[in-house]
Amino acid sequence: MPAVWLDLGIAAAKTLLVLLMVLNLSAILLWVERKGSALIQDRIGANRANILGGLLPFNLGIVNTLIADPIKMFTKEDVVPAGADKVLHFLGPFLAVFPVVVTFAAIPFGDVLVIGDRTIDLQVAGLNVGILYVLAMSSLAVYGVVLGGWASNSRWALLGAIRGSAQMISYEIAMGLALIGAIMTFGTLDLQEIARAQGAHVLGVIPAWGILYQPLGFLIFLVAGVAETKRVPFDLPEGESELISGYFTEYSGSKQAAFMLSDFAEIVVVSGLATTLFFGGWQVPFLGREGWNLPGGVTLAMPHLAVVALQLVSFTVKVFALCCLQILVRWSLPRYRYDQLMDLGWKRLLPLALVNVLVTGLVIVLAS
Amino acid sequence: MGSLAFAILAVLLVASALTVVVHPNPVKSAMALVVALFLLAVTFVLLEAHMIAALQVIVYAGAIMVLFLFVIMLLSLERENPEAQPHPPTGLRVVAWMGGGVLAAELCWLLVRQPLPPPAQAAADYGSAQAVARSLYTDFLLPFELTSILLLVAVVGAVILAQRRRP
Numbered sequence: 001m002p003a004v005w006l007d008l009g010i011a012a013a014k015t016l017l018v019l020l021m022v023l024n025l026s027a028i029l030l031w032v033e034r035k036g037s038a039l040i041q042d043r044i045g046a047n048r049a050n051i052l053g054g055l056l057p058f059n060l061g062i063v064n065t066l067i068a069d070p071i072k073m074f075t076k077e078d079v080v081p082a083g084a085d086k087v088l089h090f091l092g093p094f095l096a097v098f099p100v101v102v103t104f105a106a107i108p109f110g111d112v113l114v115i116g117d118r119t120i121d122l123q124v125a126g127l128n129v130g131i132l133y134v135l136a137m138s139s140l141a142v143y144g145v146v147l148g149g150w151a152s153n154s155r156w157a158l159l160g161a162i163r164g165s166a167q168m169i170s171y172e173i174a175m176g177l178a179l180i181g182a183i184m185t186f187g188t189l190d191l192q193e194i195a196r197a198q199g200a201h202v203l204g205v206i207p208a209w210g211i212l213y214q215p216l217g218f219l220i221f222l223v224a225g226v227a228e229t230k231r232v233p234f235d236l237p238e239g240e241s242e243l244i245s246g247y248f249t250e251y252s253g254s255k256q257a258a259f260m261l262s263d264f265a266e267i268v269v270v271s272g273l274a275t276t277l278f279f280g281g282w283q284v285p286f287l288g289r290e291g292w293n294l295p296g297g298v299t300l301a302m303p304h305l306a307v308v309a310l311q312l313v314s315f316t317v318k319v320f321a322l323c324c325l326q327i328l329v330r331w332s333l334p335r336y337r338y339d340q341l342m343d344l345g346w347k348r349l350l351p352l353a354l355v356n357v358l359v360t361g362l363v364i365v366l367a368s
Numbered sequence: 369m370g371s372l373a374f375a376i377l378a379v380l381l382v383a384s385a386l387t388v389v390v391h392p393n394p395v396k397s398a399m400a401l402v403v404a405l406f407l408l409a410v411t412f413v414l415l416e417a418h419m420i421a422a423l424q425v426i427v428y429a430g431a432i433m434v435l436f437l438f439v440i441m442l443l444s445l446e447r448e449n450p451e452a453q454p455h456p457p458t459g460l461r462v463v464a465w466m467g468g469g470v471l472a473a474e475l476c477w478l479l480v481r482q483p484l485p486p487p488a489q490a491a492a493d494y495g496s497a498q499a500v501a502r503s504l505y506t507d508f509l510l511p512f513e514l515t516s517i518l519l520l521v522a523v524v525g526a527v528i529l530a531q532r533r534r535p
Contacts, residue, residue, distance in 0.1 A: 088399070128496045132422035136409075139430025143402065146437055150395060162441065165434050172431075189497045 014124050018104050021316075025323065026264035031065040033264075033327055040331045076253035081153055084250065088151035093251065093258035096144025100265045103137040106130040107272045108192040110282045110311045111289065114304055122282070122308070123192050130191035131179055134273060135172070138228065142168045144262065145230075145237060149247030160246025163338070164237030168228060170345040175224035177353035181217035181360045182210055182277045195281030199288070204295050207285040210278040216356045218278040220349050225270035226326055227345070229263055233333040236341060271322035279318050282311040374414055381407045394440045398433060405429045417495040 038045025038061075046061035049068040080089055107130075110122030127133050142165050149161020186194045200208040211218045227234040238246030248259040275281055286294050287310060291302035336344070384407060387400035405428045412421035493499045504512055 085395075088396075127418065129418050129422045132419065132426065132497075136422045136425035136430060139426050139434075140406075142430070142434050143399075146434065146441075147395075147399070150437075150441055158441065162438065165438055169431060169434055 010120055011124070014120075014122070015105070018107075018109065018124050019101065021109070022101055022104050022265050022268050023261075025268045025320065026261055027066055028320075029264045029267060029323055029327065030069075030260075031062060032324060033330075034065045035061050036324070036327055037331045040328070070257070073257040074254045078253045078255060079250075081250045083153040085151040085153070088147045089250075092144055092148030092151060092248075093255045093262075094144070095147060096141065096262040097258050097265065099137045099140040099144075100262050100269055103134050103269045104272060106133045106191055107269075107276055108195050108281055109315045110308055111196070113308050121192065122311075126192055127190065129189050130194075131183060131189045134191075134269075135176055135179070138269070139172055141228075141262070141266070144259070145247045148251065148259070152247075152250035154250050156243045156245075156249045157247050160237045160239075160243045160249065163243075164230060164247055167230070167234065167237060167341060167345075170342060171224040171227040171234075171349075174220055174345055174349035174353050175228065177350065177357060178217045178220035178224060179277070181214050181353070181356045182221075184357070184360045184364060185210065185213045191276050191281075195276050195283065198280040199283050201286070201295075207280055207283065209280040209283070214278060214356070214360070216352065217360075218274065220353050220356065221274060221278070222270075223344075224349060225274065226329060227341075229266045229270060229326070231263060231267075231326075232330045233336050234341060235335060236338055239335060267323050267326050268319065271319045271326065274322055275315065275318040279322075282315040284310050284314045287311075370414060374411070377407055377411055377414070381411070395437065398436050398440055401436070402429050402433045405433065415495070416490055419495055419497050419500045 034046045037043075046064035046069075049064045080086060105124040106127050108121075108123035113120040113122055125133075145164040145168070146161045149157040149159075149164065152158070182194070183189060186197050188194060188197075194210075198207070198209050202208050202212065206212065230237050236246075237243075238248070240246075243249065248256055251259060286292055287302075287307060289304075289307060290299075291307065292298075292300040294300070381404055384400045384404040388397050388404060391397045391400060406425060409421040409424040409429065412418075412424060491499070
């Protein structure tokens with residue numbers, strides 16, 4: 001019996017770790033977005049609130065974005081528009097956040113942690129069909145948008161919801177096909193196995209990460225992933241110059257914050273998936289389970305805990321870098337027109353992804 | 369543990385399936401159908417069929433039902449009150465109840481007449497992507513290829529229907 005409780009405890013600890021990682025990274029991204037956009041646009045950015053009363057010569061806006069803004073959001077009045085469908089209006093933000101947050105369960109954040117005679121896989125759910133699980137959950141994310149928009153009883157919100165659902169379905173197809181190339185390369189749907197398969201080195205020096213075999217697949221995945229997060233240049237569902245705020249126009253206070261959170265959490269999930277599939281996941285170049293295997297046959301032993309810690313750091317750094325890349329994209333490009341958006345998804349990305357699948361298959365057949 | 373989970377699931381599943389039929393609001397009916405399809409996927413997980421469960425969510429709950437909702441929302445844009453649906457004619461309702469009743473009676477009769485066989489032991493890799501793919505590409509290759517041709521025909525048909533007629 002104690003062994004069962006210990007297993008449950010470990011599972012709960014892993015779940016909590018991943019949940020906190022997604023939520024905290026989302027919060028940090030909120031700060032990166034506010035201050036980073038200021039940096040990009042040569043503004044000062046959030047600088048009103050400060051704890052030390054201006055003692056510091058500079059203000060990083062941390063108090064503003066991570067303390068003052070959330071408090072303001074959560075204490076605001078929660079307005080439900082007249083004629084709105086109360087139940088679905090209430091459920092909307094939950095349906096937007098839940099699928100995004102649970103997606104991370106299938107993404108491995110480390111190899112294995114050995115404590116005593118116990119080997120803990122550093123992944124919440126070791127699924128045989130990991131990638132399919134991720135796709136399934138991300139395909140459910142559409143309901144928050146659709147129902148939130150429809151239940152608000154507002155034209156802007158409904159238009160945003162319809163745009164959002166069409167956009168998310170369209171880009172899901174390109175995203176799935178881009179993933180098929182990676183699946184063919186590694187021959188498995190298990191994300192942990194995919195991460196392990198990227199531990200080798202080509203020619204002894206270049207890490208054999210997925211992007212080496214699937215550069216086109218990565219580009220298509222990234223574009224489709226940015227489209228799935230519904231941010232500029234693909235932010236037509238919420239395009240504020242046309243639809244006020246799109247599908248969450250009629251949401252206020254903490255519910256509106258939940259929709260924003262789901263956008264940021266989605267950035268983290270897309271980055272986590274891209275890291276696992278194309279950037280070696282938790283792999284650190286030349287670092288094996290026992291220590292360093294540097295080129296030239298030099299081996300350096302390293303304690304197990306240090307190896308695990310390095311892998312965690314490696315995964316987090318890669319995910320964070322990809323998140324920052326997406327924020328950079330968001331503040332660099334103007335918005336697409338709706339027909340351009342559909343053109344890009346169906347007439348460019350989809351054929352390109354199909355070509356990628358064909359070429360990958362051809363290379364695999366020729367190589368074997 | 370498994371049968372308790374199944375019992376809870378079955379009650380929820382039947383309740384959401386009933387909601388699909390009886391709820392007057394089409395959007396909520398569609399949402400109940402999404403819930404039913406999702407719970408069906410969970411039932412597949414209980415049966416160790418993880419691959420089928422994931423596909424069930426991706427295809428039905430994630431893609432097809434979104435299109436359903438999409439169409440329902442576009443069609444009910446005009447109507448101020450979607451709850452005010454005209455009732456179907458009485459004859460139609462009688463026939464529908466009779467058809468449903470006959471089907472339910474058949475099902476009950478089958479279950480009573482033939483006791484369920486004892487559960488079989490599943491293979492070690494049962495329900496994994498590899499096992500499903502193996503049987504799909506060996507035992508069921510012909511039906512699989514025929515289905516893909518059917519889908520291709522549907523895609524071509526959709527494109528032709530959607531094309532604007534140019535004089």
